Amino acid sequence: MVTAVAPANIAFIKYWGKRDEALRLPWNDSISMNLSEAYTTTTVEFSPRFTKDEVEGLEGEEVARVSKHLDRLRKLKGNALFAHVETKNTFPKGSGIASSASGFAALTLAAAKALDLSFDEKELSILARIGSGSACRSIPDGFVEWKVGESSEDSYAYSLYPSDYWDLCDVLVIVASSEKNISSTKGHEAATSSPFFHARVEGINERIEKVKEGLKKKDLGILGPAIEEEAINMHAVMMSQTPSLFYWSGKTMDIIQSVIQWRDEGLPVYFTIDAGPNVHLICEANNAQEVSRKVRILPNVESVVINKPAQGAHLV
Amino acid sequence: MVTAVAPANIAFIKYWGKRDEALRLPWNDSISMNLSEAYTTTTVEFSPRFTKDEVEGLEGEEVARVSKHLDRLRKLKGNALFAHVETKNTFPKGSGIASSASGFAALTLAAAKALDLSFDEKELSILARIGSGSACRSIPDGFVEWKVGESSEDSYAYSLYPSDYWDLCDVLVIVASSEKNISSTKGHEAATSSPFFHARVEGINERIEKVKEGLKKKDLGILGPAIEEEAINMHAVMMSQTPSLFYWSGKTMDIIQSVIQWRDEGLPVYFTIDAGPNVHLICEANNAQEVSRKVRILPNVESVVINKPAQGAHLV
Numbered sequence: 001m002v003t004a005v006a007p008a009n010i011a012f013i014k015y016w017g018k019r020d021e022a023l024r025l026p027w028n029d030s031i032s033m034n035l036s037e038a039y040t041t042t043t044v045e046f047s048p049r050f051t052k053d054e055v056e057g058l059e060g061e062e063v064a065r066v067s068k069h070l071d072r073l074r075k076l077k078g079n080a081l082f083a084h085v086e087t088k089n090t091f092p093k094g095s096g097i098a099s100s101a102s103g104f105a106a107l108t109l110a111a112a113k114a115l116d117l118s119f120d121e122k123e124l125s126i127l128a129r130i131g132s133g134s135a136c137r138s139i140p141d142g143f144v145e146w147k148v149g150e151s152s153e154d155s156y157a158y159s160l161y162p163s164d165y166w167d168l169c170d171v172l173v174i175v176a177s178s179e180k181n182i183s184s185t186k187g188h189e190a191a192t193s194s195p196f197f198h199a200r201v202e203g204i205n206e207r208i209e210k211v212k213e214g215l216k217k218k219d220l221g222i223l224g225p226a227i228e229e230e231a232i233n234m235h236a237v238m239m240s241q242t243p244s245l246f247y248w249s250g251k252t253m254d255i256i257q258s259v260i261q262w263r264d265e266g267l268p269v270y271f272t273i274d275a276g277p278n279v280h281l282i283c284e285a286n287n288a289q290e291v292s293r294k295v296r297i298l299p300n301v302e303s304v305v306i307n308k309p310a311q312g313a314h315l316v
Numbered sequence: 317m318v319t320a321v322a323p324a325n326i327a328f329i330k331y332w333g334k335r336d337e338a339l340r341l342p343w344n345d346s347i348s349m350n351l352s353e354a355y356t357t358t359t360v361e362f363s364p365r366f367t368k369d370e371v372e373g374l375e376g377e378e379v380a381r382v383s384k385h386l387d388r389l390r391k392l393k394g395n396a397l398f399a400h401v402e403t404k405n406t407f408p409k410g411s412g413i414a415s416s417a418s419g420f421a422a423l424t425l426a427a428a429k430a431l432d433l434s435f436d437e438k439e440l441s442i443l444a445r446i447g448s449g450s451a452c453r454s455i456p457d458g459f460v461e462w463k464v465g466e467s468s469e470d471s472y473a474y475s476l477y478p479s480d481y482w483d484l485c486d487v488l489v490i491v492a493s494s495e496k497n498i499s500s501t502k503g504h505e506a507a508t509s510s511p512f513f514h515a516r517v518e519g520i521n522e523r524i525e526k527v528k529e530g531l532k533k534k535d536l537g538i539l540g541p542a543i544e545e546e547a548i549n550m551h552a553v554m555m556s557q558t559p560s561l562f563y564w565s566g567k568t569m570d571i572i573q574s575v576i577q578w579r580d581e582g583l584p585v586y587f588t589i590d591a592g593p594n595v596h597l598i599c600e601a602n603n604a605q606e607v608s609r610k611v612r613i614l615p616n617v618e619s620v621v622i623n624k625p626a627q628g629a630h631l632v
Contacts, residue, residue: 195519196512196552203511232560236512236552244548246572254566 001045002114006105006138006313007034008097010170010272010280012211012227013204014234015134015146017191023152024133027191028204030146031211032137034163035170036310038097042087042106044114050082057087069104069131070111077115085111091305097172097278100184104131105138105313113315124313125156133188140312143215163309166218167285170307171269173295175251176277184275187238187245194237203233220284224270227282231272238275249277251300262294317361318430322421322454322629324354324413326486326588326596328527328543329520330550331450331462333507339468340449343507344520346462347527348453350479351486352626354413358403358422360430366398373403385420385447386427393431401427407621413488413594416500420447421454421629429631440629441472449504456628459531479625482534483601486623487585489611491567492593500591503554503561510553519549536600540586543598547588554591565593567616578610 009032019025053067070083085107091097108128112119119127121140129136129146136156137144142163149155191197207226214223238245248256252273259271259281269283269291283291288306295304325348335341369386371379386399401423407413424444428435435443437456445452445462452472453460458479465471507513523542530539554561564572568589575587575597585599585607599607604622611620 195515195549199511199515228560229556229558232555233511236556239548240545240552242545244544244576246569246576248569249573250566250568250570252566253562253564253569256562257565260560260562 001043002110003041003043003316004106004110004113004313005039005041005316006102006109007036007310008038008040008091008099008102009034009134009137009144010307011134011137011274012223012272013208013230014274016188016234016237017197018133018188019148021189024129025152025155026133026146026148027201029148029208030134030137031160031208032134032144032146033168033170034138034142034144034310034312035172035307037305037307038089038091038102038172039310040087040089040099040102040106041316042085042103042110044107044110045084046079046081046114047084048081050084053082053085055085055087065131066107069107072127072130073108073111073115073117077117079115083111083114092174097274097276100132101134101138104128104135107131108135109139109313109315122156122158125158126152128313129155129157138313142309142311144312159312160212161215163311166215166309168220168309169283169285169288171281171283171288171291171295172305172307173255173279173281174302174305175255175279175300176249176302187241187275190241190243191237193242194240196237196240200233200237220268220270220282224268224282227272228270235273247275247277248273252277252279254298254300255279255295258294258298262291267291267294317359318426319357319359319632320422320426320429320629321355321357321632322418322425323350323352323626324356324407324415324418325350325450325453325460326623327450327453327590328539328588329524329546330590332504332550332553333513334449334504335464337505340445341468341471342449342462342464343517345464345524346450346453347476347524348450348460348462349484349486350454350458350460350626350628351488351623353621353623354405354407354418354488355626356403356405356415356418356422357632358401358419358426360423360426361400362395362397362430363400364397366400369398369401371401371403381447382423385423388443388446389424389427389431389433393433395431399427399430408490413590413592416448417450417454420444420451423447424451425455425629425631438472438474441474442468444629445471454629458625458627460628475628476528477531479627482531482625484536484625485599485601485604487597487599487604487607487611488621488623489571489595489597490618490621491571491595491616492565492618503557503591506557506559506561507553509558510556512553512556516549516553536584536586536598540584540598543588544586551589563591563593564589568593568595570614570616571595571611574610574614578607583607583610
């Protein structure tokens with residue numbers, strides 16, 4: 001019986017659209033930060049006592065997806081035992097916080113260890129990616145880059161900087177904890193139907209350089225605008241897909257407008273948004289309380305969580 | 317003393333970005349419908365009694381812009397008299413309802429007549445365009461197309477179908493009657509800074525054909541999706557410009573989400589949005605009351621106006 005913890009991650013440069021559907025190979029490199037307060041804890045046990053895979057804490061299709069991922073690991077071990085899996089998130093599922101990222105990272109690590117497979121970080125990252133693309137970014141420590149690669153063997157994530165490198169915060173604003181209507185898996189498949197998709201891919205390397213420069217210099221004035229531009233760019237692609245994907249709610253839009261106003265008033269904070277209505281406010285630690293205070297007094301905010309950079313997937 | 321009335325128009329295919337700044341020549345053809353309940357009434361008198369242009373109903377820069385437009389007409393007449401201008405809108409200024417469109421269309425017609433210049437519709441449309449781009453579309457009757465043209469002389473609007481051709485409605489939902497932060501003139505200038513601008517221009521002719529087919533067949537099932545796609549496409553460009561232009565408020569986003577839901581429930585209605593937070597709901601006349609009823613019970617809706625197709629600029 002092995003338990004692993006893996007963080008969700010917030011992407012500064014996003015993953016949207018797949019070059020290879022089955023292997024979850026992306027169109028572009030992406031960059032993220034692991035989140036200290038949003039994580040999945042997963043316990044896996046393989047035993048002849050089980051007559052089928054049992055998965056607690058997930059439902060329907062998700063259970064089948066877990067089983068399929070366990071099959072990949074069982075095949076590598078040459079072991080056919082069924083497993084009992086128990087998984088818990090610290091945050092609501094399907095609301096734009098990457099539950100599949102932390103989930104498949106934790107599952108990959110716990111199952112590999114339970115099967116006594118000795119994988120290095122790169123191998124774990126590749127396996128996690130096949131389970132759920134951005135899960136590969138929840139394996140390494142702190143600030144992470146996922147390289148497109150040429151094939152499955154070299155499309156994995158690695159740490160750019162450890163979690164204690166920079167006191168950056170992600171003030172996560174939860175406006176809706178209900179599940180979104182369209183899963184990001186379905187959305188990914190239609191990404192190239194946007195007339196803007198290829199212009200996005202063509203322009204992304206310039207923005208990646210800005211994000212890397214901002215991280216290297218620990219300069220939010222360089223990092224922040226690039227993060228925000230990237231979020232807008234991805235959602236513009238989503239909205240212009242067929243069918244249109246509107247992950248934003250009215251509350252999301254109100255927070256976007258507030259952030260722009262706060263910045264005009266001198267508070268250095270930038271927004272980013274994943275495939276859901278919740279908003280991630282990126283600021284330095286010395287401004288996190290002030291950002292959190294300002295957000296809490298907005299109407300319709302369900303909860304606010306201050307995340308710090310976190311270590312990647314690990315055993316407990 | 318001459319009085320003219322001109323309607324605002326809602327664009328099914330939008331005008332965003334200028335090939336020629338001074339002459340207001342667009343990058344793409346556009347298509348619009350004149351609005352029966354949103355119009356400007358303008359009275360112009362030229363007289364030696366006036367020692368400067370006097371403009372009632374406008375302020376600041378707008379007064380100078382009117383004077384400059386009168387100069388164009390005075391030059392054509394060889395007349396140097398100053399004018400008294402009085403202008404009134406039936407709707408709030410600067411909130412995404414094209415007040416400059418109806419305003420410059422009414423001003424052009426009234427001033428031309430007051431100077432006894434006998435222009436045909438094409439010439440009036442060209443002059444109105446130089447005053448404010450989309451004003452050229454408020455000159456002709458009903459459903460209108462503005463052709464890019466090769467030069468100023470052939471960039472004008474003409475009627476595709478008269479106002480009584482089809483009982484289409486624009487249920488205008490006003491969520492904010494305050495003036496917007498960024499004028500559309502400034503926004504136009506930065507349009508090409510969006511990485512998506514040229515992809516938009518390249519793809520627009522296909523959408524124009526859909527809009528024309530929908531109008532020809534009086535088929536909202538063809539027209540509606542093309543109108544909505546166009547609105548999303550233009551706002552995706554606006555959001556991804558430098559600096560970002562977010563004309564949508566939280567209320568705008570709530571209405572977008574509601575329209576998608578109503579349509580899923582079987583009500584044939586489509587949204588479009590100009591350079592402001594208000595939402596135009598396009599439906600057939602037999603559904604206008606139902607759409608209006610559903611919109612009125614949403615929170616934060618200031619007012620709702622049902623517009624029919626209207627005749628173009630005319631003297632009263």
